[in-house]
Amino acid sequence: MNGPPLAIYGSMRGWSAQHFRATLQAYFLPASMLGMCGYVSAGLWTREVTLDYLLCLPAVIPAVFVGRAINRRLSTEAFSKYIYIALAVIGLAVLMQSLASRP
């Protein structure tokens, strides 16, 4: 649930695609590290997780560079439109999820 409210703020401020990507990832880096501390303390960082993570890396790292290349070609207007569409889909999904989990 971390992304949408941050995306709303970035789109309200009219951040460019590059600023958007860099600022959100600068937020996610310490926030995810904090989350990982929770998983470590709960004993969930296992050997299996490390092996799966190492298997993922050959796909993840090139994807980051491809994502950056695409990001740099997007105009702020086009990027904003994609953000709004993604937010609409996420908002609808969260709403439906909450209705389905109603006690």
Added chain:
Amino acid sequence: MPVRAAAPLAVLVSITIAAIVVAQDWRHIHIRSTGWLLLSTLFGIPVGLFLLVHGSEHLVKAMLGSLILLFAIFCLAGSARFQLDHDSRPLLLTCGFSPASLAEPTA
């Protein structure tokens, strides 16, 4: 893959992506905004745990989902009402606080 393995794996991947992006594009980071968002997230985490324990998570999710959906629809319809010319500290704190208050439990 069980959630107990998938969740830490997703966070490890997230850390890797974020570290690469920050190293590549640190010049584009809005440092002050990031700091306020992180600060409010720290305060939102205990509230999120409280909501999870007391079972009102679905209500908060319904409100947040509705807000996100309405915001997106207004913006797609061309409304300029939600544009900010300058950083808004109250809004930064709200945006940082709200996702944290819905954070999934780590175990």
